[in-house]
Amino acid sequence: xxxxxxxxxxxQFTQMVGIESIDPLREQFKxxxxxxxxxxxxxxxxxxxxxxxxxxxxxxxxSIAILAALGRTNALELNIKxxxxxxxxxxxxxxxxxxxxxxxxxxxxxxxxxxxxxxxKEIDAG
Amino acid sequence: xxxxxxxxxxxQFTQMVGIESIDPLREQFKxxxxxxxxxxxxxxxxxxxxxxxxxxxxxxxxSIAILAALGRTNALELNIKxxxxxxxxxxxxxxxxxxxxxxxxxxxxxxxxxxxxxxxKEIDAG
Amino acid sequence: xxxxxxxxxxxQFTQMVGIESIDPLREQFKxxxxxxxxxxxxxxxxxxxxxxxxxxxxxxxxSIAILAALGRTNALELNIKxxxxxxxxxxxxxxxxxxxxxxxxxxxxxxxxxxxxxxxKEIDAG
Amino acid sequence: xxxxxxxxxxxQFTQMVGIESIDPLREQFKxxxxxxxxxxxxxxxxxxxxxxxxxxxxxxxxSIAILAALGRTNALELNIKxxxxxxxxxxxxxxxxxxxxxxxxxxxxxxxxxxxxxxxKEIDAG
Amino acid sequence: xxxxxxxxxxxQFTQMVGIESIDPLREQFKxxxxxxxxxxxxxxxxxxxxxxxxxxxxxxxxSIAILAALGRTNALELNIKxxxxxxxxxxxxxxxxxxxxxxxxxxxxxxxxxxxxxxxKEIDAG
Amino acid sequence: xxxxxxxxxxxQFTQMVGIESIDPLREQFKxxxxxxxxxxxxxxxxxxxxxxxxxxxxxxxxSIAILAALGRTNALELNIKxxxxxxxxxxxxxxxxxxxxxxxxxxxxxxxxxxxxxxxKEIDAG
Numbered sequence: 001x002x003x004x005x006x007x008x009x010x011x012q013f014t015q016m017v018g019i020e021s022i023d024p025l026r027e028q029f030k031x032x033x034x035x036x037x038x039x040x041x042x043x044x045x046x047x048x049x050x051x052x053x054x055x056x057x058x059x060x061x062x063s064i065a066i067l068a069a070l071g072r073t074n075a076l077e078l079n080i081k082x083x084x085x086x087x088x089x090x091x092x093x094x095x096x097x098x099x100x101x102x103x104x105x106x107x108x109x110x111x112x113x114x115x116x117x118x119x120x121k122e123i124d125a126g
Numbered sequence: 127x128x129x130x131x132x133x134x135x136x137x138q139f140t141q142m143v144g145i146e147s148i149d150p151l152r153e154q155f156k157x158x159x160x161x162x163x164x165x166x167x168x169x170x171x172x173x174x175x176x177x178x179x180x181x182x183x184x185x186x187x188x189s190i191a192i193l194a195a196l197g198r199t200n201a202l203e204l205n206i207k208x209x210x211x212x213x214x215x216x217x218x219x220x221x222x223x224x225x226x227x228x229x230x231x232x233x234x235x236x237x238x239x240x241x242x243x244x245x246x247k248e249i250d251a252g
Numbered sequence: 253x254x255x256x257x258x259x260x261x262x263x264q265f266t267q268m269v270g271i272e273s274i275d276p277l278r279e280q281f282k283x284x285x286x287x288x289x290x291x292x293x294x295x296x297x298x299x300x301x302x303x304x305x306x307x308x309x310x311x312x313x314x315s316i317a318i319l320a321a322l323g324r325t326n327a328l329e330l331n332i333k334x335x336x337x338x339x340x341x342x343x344x345x346x347x348x349x350x351x352x353x354x355x356x357x358x359x360x361x362x363x364x365x366x367x368x369x370x371x372x373k374e375i376d377a378g
Numbered sequence: 379x380x381x382x383x384x385x386x387x388x389x390q391f392t393q394m395v396g397i398e399s400i401d402p403l404r405e406q407f408k409x410x411x412x413x414x415x416x417x418x419x420x421x422x423x424x425x426x427x428x429x430x431x432x433x434x435x436x437x438x439x440x441s442i443a444i445l446a447a448l449g450r451t452n453a454l455e456l457n458i459k460x461x462x463x464x465x466x467x468x469x470x471x472x473x474x475x476x477x478x479x480x481x482x483x484x485x486x487x488x489x490x491x492x493x494x495x496x497x498x499k500e501i502d503a504g
Numbered sequence: 505x506x507x508x509x510x511x512x513x514x515x516q517f518t519q520m521v522g523i524e525s526i527d528p529l530r531e532q533f534k535x536x537x538x539x540x541x542x543x544x545x546x547x548x549x550x551x552x553x554x555x556x557x558x559x560x561x562x563x564x565x566x567s568i569a570i571l572a573a574l575g576r577t578n579a580l581e582l583n584i585k586x587x588x589x590x591x592x593x594x595x596x597x598x599x600x601x602x603x604x605x606x607x608x609x610x611x612x613x614x615x616x617x618x619x620x621x622x623x624x625k626e627i628d629a630g
Numbered sequence: 631x632x633x634x635x636x637x638x639x640x641x642q643f644t645q646m647v648g649i650e651s652i653d654p655l656r657e658q659f660k661x662x663x664x665x666x667x668x669x670x671x672x673x674x675x676x677x678x679x680x681x682x683x684x685x686x687x688x689x690x691x692x693s694i695a696i697l698a699a700l701g702r703t704n705a706l707e708l709n710i711k712x713x714x715x716x717x718x719x720x721x722x723x724x725x726x727x728x729x730x731x732x733x734x735x736x737x738x739x740x741x742x743x744x745x746x747x748x749x750x751k752e753i754d755a756g
Contacts, residue, residue: 296480318444318447318477
């Protein structure tokens with residue numbers, strides 16, 4: 001992983017999670033595996049999320065759709081938070097779960113809405 | 127299924143698949159099960175796709191993301207076609223598969239890109 | 253969503269979750285999204301669960317099979333409870349997980365049996 | 379794998395696929411891997427399908443539900459055929475896909491209905 | 505399930521989970537369903553894990569890969585523990601999640617790494 | 631994507647698919663999306679497959695396990711071919727599907743074995 005790409009990714013994620021959350025997030029990844037942090041920042045952030053062709057808000061909504069369909073816990077929670085920073089409204093995030101309901105089932109939508117509700121309440125509580 | 131809702135759904139799908147494709151699509155569903163056609167038109171089309179809160183192009187891109195993540199053959203193909211009618215460009219559709227690659231794996235992205243390529247070629251061939 | 257269908261669905265779910273549980277369940281759905289409650293009641297309950305062709309007990313066992321295979325937490329728990337009200341015995345519910353074991357793997361069966369055990373214990377504890 | 383259990387499984391599958399189909403099916407499994415045939419017959423057939431607690435028709439419908447939810451091609455096709463021998467009607471099999479639609483999504487139901495349609499047509503054509 | 509095969513499986517699992525953990529594990533399975541314990545020991549342990557052709561360490565790493573891809577909670581945790589007894593190092597287990605990241609997505613890898621981290625910490629804490 | 635990493639990945643994949651197959655494979659990816667080819671070569675090949683900690687044969691077997699569990703068609707086929715070049719025997723590849731059978735279900739193992747059989751026959755036919 002090239003240093004420039006890694007730093008580009010950290011910058012990209014900083015914009016999406018907020019300046020106050022980037023270090024705890026990176027520490028969490030590093031504690032699991034330093035190389036995992038390196039790839040999430042450098043490739044997921046520095047290569048994919050920083051591409052053009054699709055705005056960040058749309059990328060966020062598509063990501064939430066994927067993660068709810070597959071039932072991925074940690075990444076779904078993070079992506080709901082990031083979606084708000086990327087310009088999506090709560091209403092739009094909830095709306096994605098209706099597309100999830102028809103194409104991945106009401107059960108996936110339910111699990112996802114419970115997760116979104118938890119994230120929204122944590123944010124409201126500051 | 128209320129008649130008004132069913133007709134609203136047919137109208138919604140007509141807009142999304144094109145006037146020349148709506149009857150063959152409905153016949154295909156009816157041949158599998160008349161009630162399946164009724165629910166796809168009336169509920170999927172008349173209730174969910176016709177909601178506000180999120181534009182059709184974004185709904186399409188989220189749907190493609192879900193269907194590629196889950197590997198659903200028939201609906202993925204239809205949704206790639208509908209996405210073009212819903213205002214998404216080929217570039218944007220392909221871009222969704224990069225979000226699929228990071229969150230559902232490169233293997234799901236590959237299978238999805240092969241399907242998109244097939245759809246694009248069929249459309250280009252008229 | 254037509255009012256008659258919505259009320260038919262509430263009636264259907266009342267029968268399946270019990271008169272004492274329908275209001276808390278509906279409130280839980282409404283707190284996630286009022287429209288989600290509307291569709292779960294009106295479409296899932298009022299259109300699908302209220303169909304003929306297959307008795308409620310068989311529908312319940314098939315639903316448990318699907319939800320265990322896909323690992324959907326909230327809906328699996330609810331459907332195990334509803335299965336008991338729909339005429340399935342604990343023995344039959346557990347038996348479904350043996351079909352899950354061969355066709356979705358022992359790991360899916362294990363996760364599902366843990367959930368069933370939790371539900372059965374809560375019911376026994378009143 | 380004990381010989382008695384293996385033979386019990388062959389008997390079980392013979393009942394479910396029909397006397398004319400058991401040898402081609404076993405040969406197909408053996409050509410993939412002799413041990414795979416041994417386990418499918420001896421364990422899947424001789425241990426699980428031959429259990430009591432749940433009748434064969436219900437086991438078949440639950441299996442179809444699982445396989446459609448997971449998108450498993452070969453086993454779904456075989457289980458639709460077996461369901462007919464196990465006492466399920468075409469109407470009941472199709473009905474299972476409505477439970478699939480609500481809990482695993484309309485896309486999984488569509489793929490499954492296409493497969494069921496293919497099997498039904500092959501059987502009708504003799 | 506033949507008695508000899510069942511006992512062979514218990515022996516196999518005893519080797520993989522450790523002499524101090526085999527009875528609690530079996531009791532956990534039995535409390536969910538006595539027959540589930542019988543099949544996990546006799547078939548999963550006595551037939552599959554005790555096969556030759558592939559060493560236990562490789563079997564463990566492949567199993568972790570499957571379970572992380574499918575998001576199966578209980579079996580993933582058990583298989584991470586067993587992998588250490590089967591000769592895999594922590595480094596190798598973590599390395600598997602990089603293959604998971606590329607083929608099942610970074611989200612599956614993240615969920616799996618969180619689980620591995622929990623298991624490693626419990627073991628270190630004795 | 632840094633040029634050095636991209637070239638490292640092409641070299642890595644050349645070793646795994648064989649000198650005669652690398653160009654057709656790259657052309658196939660490029661025809662789907664030039665950037666997809668860039669990331670598969672540069673990241674999947676140049677970052678992950680070229681890591682130490684786990685030998686190529688074990689990486690291949692884990693990848694086959696993941697892809698069979700998730701039912702990913704194109705990548706499963708490629709990874710079965712690559713596994714043979716990475717030092718796995720046909721017997722070992724087939725053995726992986728027994729781990730798939732217990733942890734992802736016999737249905738996933740069946741679909742995977744059919745794919746493996748196809749690849750083996752194509753290779754034998756030259």
